[in-house]
Amino acid sequence: MSDVIETAATGEAGETVRMNMIQSINSAMAVMMERDPNVIVMGEDVGYFGGVFRATAGLQEKFGKTRVFDTPITECGIIGVAIGMGAYGLRPVPEIQFADYIYPALDQLVSEAARLRYRSAGQFTAPLTVRSPFGGGIFGGQTHSQSPEGIFTHVSGVKTVIPSTPYDAKGLLIASIEDNDPVIFFEPKRIYNGPFNGHWDRPAENWSKHPGGAVPEGYYRIELGKAAIVRPGNALTILAYGTMVHVAKATVEEMGIDAEIIDLRTLVPLDIETIEESVKKTGRCMVVHEATRTGGFGAELSALVQERCFYHLEAPVERVTGFDTPYPHSLEWAYFPGPVRIGQALKKLLKD
Amino acid sequence: MADVPRNLPPLSLHVPEPKFRPGDAVDFAAVEVPPAGAQPRPDTAADPASFHDLSYTLIRVLDDEGQAVGPWNPRLDPDTLRTMLRDMALVRAFDERMFRAQRQGKTSFYMKCTGEEAVAIAATHALSRDDMCFPSYRQQGILIARNYSLVQMMNQIYSNSGDVLQGKQLPIMYSSRDDGFFSISGNLTTQYPQAVGWAMASAAKGDTRIAATWCGEGSTAEGDFHSAMTFATVYKAPVIFNVVNNQWAISSFSGFAGAEATTFAARAIGYGMAGLRIDGNDALAVYAATQWAAERARTNQGPTLIEHFTYRAEGHSTSDDPTQYRSAGEPGAWPLGDPVARLKAHLIAIGEWDEERHAAQDREVAELVKAAQKEAEKNGILGHGLHQPLDSLFDGVFEEMPWHLREQRQQMLDEEEASGRPWARKA
Ligand SMILES: Cc1ncc(C[n+]2csc(CCOP(=O)(O)OP(=O)(O)O)c2C)c(N)n1
Numbered sequence: 001m002s003d004v005i006e007t008a009a010t011g012e013a014g015e016t017v018r019m020n021m022i023q024s025i026n027s028a029m030a031v032m033m034e035r036d037p038n039v040i041v042m043g044e045d046v047g048y049f050g051g052v053f054r055a056t057a058g059l060q061e062k063f064g065k066t067r068v069f070d071t072p073i074t075e076c077g078i079i080g081v082a083i084g085m086g087a088y089g090l091r092p093v094p095e096i097q098f099a100d101y102i103y104p105a106l107d108q109l110v111s112e113a114a115r116l117r118y119r120s121a122g123q124f125t126a127p128l129t130v131r132s133p134f135g136g137g138i139f140g141g142q143t144h145s146q147s148p149e150g151i152f153t154h155v156s157g158v159k160t161v162i163p164s165t166p167y168d169a170k171g172l173l174i175a176s177i178e179d180n181d182p183v184i185f186f187e188p189k190r191i192y193n194g195p196f197n198g199h200w201d202r203p204a205e206n207w208s209k210h211p212g213g214a215v216p217e218g219y220y221r222i223e224l225g226k227a228a229i230v231r232p233g234n235a236l237t238i239l240a241y242g243t244m245v246h247v248a249k250a251t252v253e254e255m256g257i258d259a260e261i262i263d264l265r266t267l268v269p270l271d272i273e274t275i276e277e278s279v280k281k282t283g284r285c286m287v288v289h290e291a292t293r294t295g296g297f298g299a300e301l302s303a304l305v306q307e308r309c310f311y312h313l314e315a316p317v318e319r320v321t322g323f324d325t326p327y328p329h330s331l332e333w334a335y336f337p338g339p340v341r342i343g344q345a346l347k348k349l350l351k352d
Numbered sequence: 353m354a355d356v357p358r359n360l361p362p363l364s365l366h367v368p369e370p371k372f373r374p375g376d377a378v379d380f381a382a383v384e385v386p387p388a389g390a391q392p393r394p395d396t397a398a399d400p401a402s403f404h405d406l407s408y409t410l411i412r413v414l415d416d417e418g419q420a421v422g423p424w425n426p427r428l429d430p431d432t433l434r435t436m437l438r439d440m441a442l443v444r445a446f447d448e449r450m451f452r453a454q455r456q457g458k459t460s461f462y463m464k465c466t467g468e469e470a471v472a473i474a475a476t477h478a479l480s481r482d483d484m485c486f487p488s489y490r491q492q493g494i495l496i497a498r499n500y501s502l503v504q505m506m507n508q509i510y511s512n513s514g515d516v517l518q519g520k521q522l523p524i525m526y527s528s529r530d531d532g533f534f535s536i537s538g539n540l541t542t543q544y545p546q547a548v549g550w551a552m553a554s555a556a557k558g559d560t561r562i563a564a565t566w567c568g569e570g571s572t573a574e575g576d577f578h579s580a581m582t583f584a585t586v587y588k589a590p591v592i593f594n595v596v597n598n599q600w601a602i603s604s605f606s607g608f609a610g611a612e613a614t615t616f617a618a619r620a621i622g623y624g625m626a627g628l629r630i631d632g633n634d635a636l637a638v639y640a641a642t643q644w645a646a647e648r649a650r651t652n653q654g655p656t657l658i659e660h661f662t663y664r665a666e667g668h669s670t671s672d673d674p675t676q677y678r679s680a681g682e683p684g685a686w687p688l689g690d691p692v693a694r695l696k697a698h699l700i701a702i703g704e705w706d707e708e709r710h711a712a713q714d715r716e717v718a719e720l721v722k723a724a725q726k727e728a729e730k731n732g733i734l735g736h737g738l739h740q741p742l743d744s745l746f747d748g749v750f751e752e753m754p755w756h757l758r759e760q761r762q763q764m765l766d767e768e769e770a771s772g773r774p775w776a777r778k779a
Contacts, residue, residue, distance in 0.1 A: 334742055
């Protein structure tokens, strides 16, 4: 991956082929199911049909019905059952069809999965990887567009992972499945098929033309907790993840700004060293996410940067986010933090 | 604790599998279809324990000759029958037109109820105008049966300037308090406990209105379904639970909601609740069961669960291709026929309708829908969503707008200024 300067991939990756993010996620599951008979895939419509986004296509055929199966439509049931399977010794990879539907499963995730290791002093663990498409920009209305990552970063005991390229998605998903802790793996569905510059009126690119679309066929992992510097620069540091990495990159390139862009890749655990080093170098920091603003992960990032880099800062940390409203169907592009919102914030941040 | 014997046979995990997949020939012989008119109709004050059988069979009124038979025959007058038939035809024409509109890029999404028209239409005719309905997304028939404006429905689908929901909802997620139609959620089955709460409130206030709610068979797996059942039975809430068993939940057949083991109507039995399993493609059976359940609710006999046994003849939504997971022969082979055709046959059989009038009606409803579409499109189509005043984005989060939303609204307007986008400011 040429434009990733720091990447933390390890493994025996093998031949590289062109994949979009859905294919790379599919490939990660296939590789892991091949390597570890305890990995199982479950969720609404994931079996015969291969998932509404086709992320599990072909897996049932390959690995059989007892390792890849449809579930009843009950998110709390899916996660509760996955916890029990994990306690037995399996490594379940449950899919929640849209992140908006993870809320019925919150109690099982927050009160159970996240605490099982702690409360049983390690006798029981919940090694699940919950995959779920999230984010807006597809005219999905209020119930197919949300970004609930902040809810999970607020919970101790779950890891939160968000890829921004097919290459990262596969390596991070493999690392998540191998991880012995519960992982929430949010897939930015707006960039399933290609990166996107945030301009709703321009066609999306294709992953086949992007370096992140070159994906090794076999096994490799990207360590959780390691950010990637997707663009080096000196004028300021932009902290982003998922879709927003691409929007931020397009914006600074259009504006000709020498920004350093860090793709966090995992929110918990967070690569604080890379962040700190970058902000101390640039002296300015902007946080971008699509989720609503108040109490969002951007607030945490902003506080961390302020705590650790205060004497290096030349301006207050700038937050660019979605608004504190539900996702409005018809005005979704006014809600979406696009190049204009990021551009305004950049101007403010670089004012003096 | 007994010692574990070492030489046990290995366990095996059962994963349900539908009978037919793409390419398979369909044979629905295993679907038990009892004759119309065969089931008894208990008194509405009867103890639910005395009619458990009605949760396992199929209550049917229309027979193969198009005659209405048996104790569940609601004996409707021809005008009511004709109105129901027209409503059903209108829903179908509406679905056709809006499905095409989505394909033409005029909106983002649409969901048809083809093959299930009787479920919403006949039930609505059996309810009072002021009873509150808590639908899922496949009961557009409730609004049609309550003569809600087609143009308004389309405005909502287009999120255009005439949309009473101000472009804030996904297409088809209507809401009309005045028409007893609760705001639809995209999150499955959340409406179930809400319907119970509304019904409990009505009972607590000494009102006469009741609540009715709908969900798909797949959705009965959600925890909310079971919470609702418990509350309803504990407080004898005046509510009707409708489970629309259309056999498929996107690509998952009903077995993944538990249909291999029992019926959905039988969910009622464990709660001590009245349960009926009915032919959902038989408008008269739907009407009769709803009327019976409504009478139970209105006389403080408590809730009723009705399973409407039917079939989703089309895809789940515009995002779905059913030929990827089910046999293409299924819709045609469905043993309970088509609800519109069956009601039409009944009216013809009793000498109150004929093919000519039916064809004329089909033309008439198609024209009506077409005209409504033309009217609605004057208010715009979804396009790029430029029809709502930009700052309306912040309306309705709270009754009064707190400082942080006012600040963000200003930020958005500044952004618009900077971008030169053509959104209109709110007047
Ligand atoms: C809480 C929640 N989980 C998942 C979904 C995604 N989803 C939308 S419709 C659907 C299938 C519902 O099937 P069923 O209840 O049988 O109703 P039908 O569509 O057949 O009428 C699913 C899984 C959702 N909308 N909400």
